[in-house]
Amino acid sequence: MKAVVQRVKKTTLKVDGELISEIPFGLTVFFGVMMGDTKAQAEYLAKKIAALRIFEDGNGKMNLSVKDVGGEVLFVSQFTLYGDASHGNRPSFTQAARPEEAEPLYLYAAEKLAENGVPVKLGVFGADMKIEQLNDGPVTILLDADGK
Numbered sequence: 001m002k003a004v005v006q007r008v009k010k011t012t013l014k015v016d017g018e019l020i021s022e023i024p025f026g027l028t029v030f031f032g033v034m035m036g037d038t039k040a041q042a043e044y045l046a047k048k049i050a051a052l053r054i055f056e057d058g059n060g061k062m063n064l065s066v067k068d069v070g071g072e073v074l075f076v077s078q079f080t081l082y083g084d085a086s087h088g089n090r091p092s093f094t095q096a097a098r099p100e101e102a103e104p105l106y107l108y109a110a111e112k113l114a115e116n117g118v119p120v121k122l123g124v125f126g127a128d129m130k131i132e133q134l135n136d137g138p139v140t141i142l143l144d145a146d147g148k
Contacts, residue, residue, distance in 0.1 A: 001041040001105070001145035002081045004030040007054050011074045011133040013123050020129075021121040026071025027052075028133050031109060032081030033102035034095050041145035042109035049073065050116035054139050062139070067117050075113065076123035076131065077106045099126055 011028045013021040029049060055064040055071070066073060079102065083091030096102070103125045114120045123129050 003143040007139035009134040023072040030078040033097040046112035072119040
């Protein structure tokens with residue numbers, strides 16, 4: 001399981017031109033599930049994302065979490081995080097979990113993130129989403145459920 005965490009000033013997510021989710025500031029999280037991933041890994045990442053201190057305090061140091069600053073999370077499922085382009089130029093997605101395995105873990109991770117005190121808004125699983133975001137910093141952190 002992987003997550004790409006980006007600090008943002010604003011993010012909007014649309015499907016077929018319709019606004020589905022929007023956050024005024026906080027984190028946009030792109031979340032990928034690999035075959036064989038578990039609920040324990042989802043819980044680990046949810047806890048890590050909620051506690052990640054990547055917002056500046058009064059001294060300009062990255063010392064505050066999204067929860068500390070009253071931000072929100074836009075949580076987006078993204079199987080392409082498991083794209084493997086090591087052989088040729090067309091990525092293979094054979095390591096990505098099948099939708100019937102990935103969607104419940106995506107929803108479970110979002111639930112656990114909310115239980116950690118962070119307002120969470122979702123994308124639409126499996127949809128062709130159009131996402132506009134204003135990155136802040138930019139600050140981008142890559143997380144792996146295996147702690148790598």
